Amino acid sequence: MQDNLFEFESAGSSSEPTKTKKNNVEDKASPLAERMRPKTINEVVGQKQILGEGKALRSAFESGHPHSMILWGPPGVGKTTLARLMADAFHLPFISISAVLGGVKDIRDAVEKATKYREATGKSTVVFVDEVHRFSKSQQDAFLPHVESGLFTFIGATTENPSFEVISALLSRSNVYVLESLSKADLNELLERANKQEFPDISFEEKSKDILFNLADGDARRFLNAVDVITTVARDNGIHVITEDFVRKTLPSTIRRFDKGGENFYDQISALHKSVRGSDPDAALYWMCRMLDGGVDPLYLGRRLVRMSIEDISLADPRAITLASEAVRIYERLGSPEGELALANAVIYLAMAPKSNAVYKAYNQMKAFVKKDSTRAVPLKLRNAPTKLMGDLGYGTHYRYAHDEEGAFAAGEKYFPDDLEELRFYHPVPRGLEIKIGERLKELQRLNQEARVAQSAPEGLKTGNKYNEPEHVNPK
Structure with missing residues (x-):
């Protein structure tokens, strides 16, 4: 940062600096990505969803009234550029803070x-915080009074979801703009x-362009850096046509953009989970390979597959x-790469397996019910009686030992607390093994209903004394 108050990282000058020979040499020495940085909003490539005619951010530029904002998007899509252009558009000084390197x-x-500048001019200062999500809550809190008072026009840039990474008070005072790859x-x-501005003597074959586009993965900075390397090597070797083979030999291979924690x-x-749930084996395999290619821990993927098998197939x-x-x-x-084939087997099997979330739903419903319900007593007949006193108190009395009943099922028996109506949250789906589970459940419910009707009938109408026989006490 420069010491002169009104020149510190200022983008507010309305006139272009005079370009001397020294300026030109320095310009050529800087990276291509820096030389190609847009000077006006109309030079920005992409982001039509917020910069097109009548769109939100363009309207903000044209309104003449700067406002605080959060720019959320992947690397190399223009977050820093837009911040600088806003300071330039409103002729305001620009202070840049890196949350990675900076602090209180x-x-x-x-x-x-900013205070000195406001006292001298009555205007605010654009304060740009790169990687704002890396600032702690207390550090983010430090901006609030100055954003509130208008001392700062705050612009935060983040690659992470601001809903999770930026404090709510700062979010409420800023507009969030989503930038895309x-x-x-x-x-x-x-x-x-x-090509026109920097190396008009060099041309690119279509296949060489495709390689560069794929390598960039939507990141303009990565793309221009790669182009910079390619054209520099080409010129050094007297090459004027960039071919597919030349690109492959000149540039190292790269991985897709993948943030292991972002x-x-x-x-x-x-996307992987939803592809498995949606029974699309190829899409599921694609997302698994994308994540492995990006450096995810294969064992994390494995744990998620186990979760899918429990939640969505069950x-x-x-x-x-x-x-x-x-x-x-x-x-x-086995480790990699052999072990990854086992994960691929699991992904495809899970995608093609019949799906059921019946247990998942039943568990969540029962958990929610228990959480809000009172603490009900365990019925005496369901209690164990390991001591004589417990037996004398009625523990285990009238318990029907299912294995001694016809079909190993004590028809008509109830297992919920005495003062609670029976709950039925588990409803098997008509797919896979749950078809048979559902049929079995319906049959048991039918037997329960018949037994309870018989139990409630007048003594003279009861058939047999099956339900008047001495009750078994759980031998355990």
Whole structure:
């Protein structure tokens, strides 16, 4: 940061600096991504959803009234550029703070400079916080009074979901704009512009462009850095046509964008889970491979597969739980790459297995009921009686030992607390093994109903004395 108050990282000058020979040399020495940084809002490539005519952020630029905002999007999509352009558009000084390297001292310095500037001009200062999600809650709190008073026009940039990473008080004082990865069309526009401006003597074959587009993965900075390397090597070797083979030889292979703990991580695991639930084996395999390619821990994937087998397949095919669990054990034993094939087996099996969330729903409903219900007593007949005193008090009395009953089922017996109506939250689905479970459940409910009708009938109408026989006491 410069010491002169009105020149510190200022983007507010309405006139372009005079370009001397020294300026030109320095410009050429800077990275291509920096040389191609847009100077006006109209030069920004992509982000039409917020910068197109009549869209939210463009309207903010055209209104003449700056406001605090959070720019949320993946790397290399223009968050820093937009912040600088806003300061430029409103002729305001620009203070940049990196949440990775900065701290409370940087915030104090920004407050001091912004205060002096406001006293001299009556205007606010644009304070840009890169990677704002890396600031602690207390550090984010430090901005609040200055955003509230208008001392700062706060612009935060984050690759993480601000709902989780930015404090609610700061969110409520800022508009959130979502930036998207650049499309291949956007990158192609960027390449054509750079080609015309920086290396008009070099051309690109279509296949070489496709490799660069895929390598960039929607990140303009990564794309321009790759183009910078390619064109520099080409010029050094007198090459004027960039071919597919030249790109492959010049650039190292790269992995897809994947943040092991960030928003992209949870988006991809969500896509995998939903593909399995939706019974699409190829889509499920695609997302699994995307995550493995991005560096996810395969054992994390394995644990999630076990969760899917329990939550979305369950008793419709109990083998799914076994197969998913075994896939995890196989990976632990064999490691990569052999163990990953076991995970692939599990993914495809789970995707094709019959689906049921009946147990998942029943569990959650029963858990919610128990949480809000009172603490009800266990019926005496269901209590164990390991001592004589407990037996004398009636523990275990009138308990019907199911194995001694016809079909090992004590028809008509009740197992809920005496003062609670029977709850029925488990409803098997008509798929897989749960078809048979459902049929069995209906049959047991029929036997219960018949037995209870017989038990409630007048003595003379009861058939036999099955329900008047001496009750068994649980031998346990």
